[in-house]
Amino acid sequence: MSKLILVRHGQSEWNLANRFTGWWDVDLTDKGVAEARAAGVLLAAKGVLPTIAFTSLQTRAIKTLNLALEECGRLWLPVIKDWHLNERHYGGLTGLDKQQTRDKHGDEQVHIWRRSFDIPPPAMEPGSEFDLSDDPRYAGIEVPMAESLKLTIERVLPYWESAILPQLAKGKTVIVSAHGNSLRALVKHLSNISDDDITGLEIPTGQPIIYDFDGTQVAGERRYLKDC
């Protein structure tokens, strides 16, 4: 039986500042660092030790992975970094204060932008201060201008199937350090959650989620490692 560990990065500077983040690259706060380390301590305590790691191209997820791996003595693992695991792109909302955006557009509109299944936020203006099209890490990649959860799923799932699932089929213990919405995309698929119900699912920071796999089939319920 192989295992999948999903962990959302620890608290980021813009989680704390309550700003729409998406693909913008922000660091962890001190609390985020502590959450990431605690995730690694928990992996060690429960004896769930990853044998291969995947993460996004974003600092907050990469650092969370490194800190967790350090705490469980696995900094030597092979790590695959890929943009397909990036956070959902927040388009023209990137960088805005979430409360000010609510005050301006209303709670309902902001909830739709944040949690609807298939309505993307307004597109980012090309050349805006948060446009990452020229960032060298995305060379050769068409950086999206905005993504709904549905669009996020459309790039996360093919990567899941082509890159991550084969490792589970080989019996590896796979850790994926990623983001609130790229992980919601995966959990929706793995736990067979409907388009309506996924709007209510939140993934907490730094809290490892475990799935057991039998070959490439999900063999068990989604559980928080702290409860195992």
Ligand SMILES: O=C(O)[C@@H](CO)OP(=O)(O)O
């Ligand atoms: O700002 C973001 O990129 C995400 C994750 O922190 O926020 P939300 O909770 O609105 O999906």
